[in-house]
Amino acid sequence: MRNLLIVFLLFTVPLSAQTLTEARAMYINGEYEKALPVFEQELKRKPKDVNLNYWYGACLYHTGNPTAALPYLINAEKSKIPAASLLLADYYHKQYQFDKSAGHLDKYIAFGLSSNSAEVASMLKASEKAKQMLKAVEDVVFIDSLVVPMDSVFENIRLHSANGTILPLRKLFPEKGDSLSVAYLTERKDRVFYDDTTTENGWDIFSLNRTMNSWETINLVKSLNQASNERFPYVLNDGITIYFASDGYNSIGGYDLYVSRYHLASESFFTPEPLPMPFNSVYNDYFYIVDEYVGRGFLVTDRYAGKDSVTIYTFIPESTRKILSGKSEQEVLDYARLASISLTQDGIDTDSIQTMLEERYQYDDNTVLHELEHTGSEQLRFFVRDDLVYENENDFRSEEARQAYLQYLKLQARFNSLNTQLEADRPKYTGKDNPEQQELASRILNAEWVLLFLERDIPLKEYEIRRLELEKIDASINN
Secondary structure, three states: OOOHHHHHHHHHHHHHHHHHHHHHHHHHHHOOHHHHHHHHHHHHHHHOOOOHHHHHHHHHOOOOOHHHHHHHHHHHHOOOOOOHHHHHHHHHHHHOHHHHHHHHHHHHHOOOOOOHHHHHHHHHHHHHHHHHHHOOOEEOOOEEEEEEEEOOOOHOOOOOOHHOOEEEEEOOOOOOOOOOOOEEOOOOOEEEEEEEOOOOOOOOEEEEEEOOEEEEEOOOOOOOOOEEEEEEEEEEEOOOOOEEEOOOOOOOOOEEEEEEEEEEOOEEEEOOOEOOOOOOOOEEEEEEEEOOOOOOEEEEEEEOOOEEEOOOOEEEOOOOOEEEOOOOOOHHHHHHHHHOHHHHHOOHHHHHHHHHHHHHHHHOOOHHHHHHHOOOOOOOOEEEEEEEEEHHHHHHOOHHHHHHHHHHHHHHHHHHHHHHHHHHHHOOOOOOOOOOHHHHHHHHHHHHHHHHHHHHHHHHHHHHHHHHHHHHHHHHHHH
């Protein structure tokens, strides 16, 4: 019996050592799930082993159990394992505890290693930048959130047709990008913005103009692209404001969201600015999309989503930015993290808002055009630029600009008509519960709702008229 035991030990000890060696190799190759049970078993045998504490903690961390990993990584850091300090810094960064994160980075720096100096410097910048962003969190109402597979984002975001179209890039150009690549097609379908891979910079943003039956490359967005990855573009109806994601520009974690505007004089975009929290986070934030006609926005991010999934948040965009105030430090932190969208609602009836937004979405462009066809209009003076004023439609050189001007006249006439109607209807409303008052309330709400559309449409139409006419004038001068 004793001899059998000796034989058993002779065979099991080498097996254990061999298994641990294999686990180390798995760890180096990033196969954390496979290595995890081996390290767990070994740690039970040697609970004070410093290296096992680190390996086990690191495997827990990389397999989605960061809280469980914490005590093991702390033990490893106390025993002077530098890599543990990096993981602890990352953990506290993702908990929005940026001072603690910086503290662990300082401990790593104290080890005097140079192999990860660029990464550590980047992490320190990210922590400091995120800490500053917490001081200016935007006050915005989120009304819904939905977790979906990453490859089904396009199926779950509906834009009013007046905003243009977002669609998978491969529906337009099958040979470009990957399954997540996005294309934004303008309402007139004459310009497209998209992301694609390059040999120099990884992912970049590109733009094309439609010329007859083909697409022609334009260098409109070239200045936005860095050595980092720039992806997921979306352009507002003004044609000059672009939102996109990048893992460069000193991001605070993964992909951050940025906004820039086109400068006509220099024919390039201004330096992009990061969006504030809660739109940006320490996780990957991919899309910022605003449906200007319906009055709702979409934020697509991988926070709280799980593997290969994203969360689509629906929010109410504001024309001017409002900074969150009157909240405790913890409330600001939870708001910035979007710990719960209910924190942003503050007693707002989100069901009613959802219903109203859906009604706006269903309010088709054809309905607006039908109403405009029955609206009388008179010629208005139009300032093409400070030194160029048109008195009527016959002054336009561009036929496209002239047609846009006629639409503008009808929009303005409709706006004036609705304002007159509201001035007459509002004093008649008493709030009593009877059919006449209900009909009056419905008419008032509908008029106010259409006015919201017109308040957006009229300035956009003015911009379109000027752009078309000035392009025609410039072309005639150059010829």
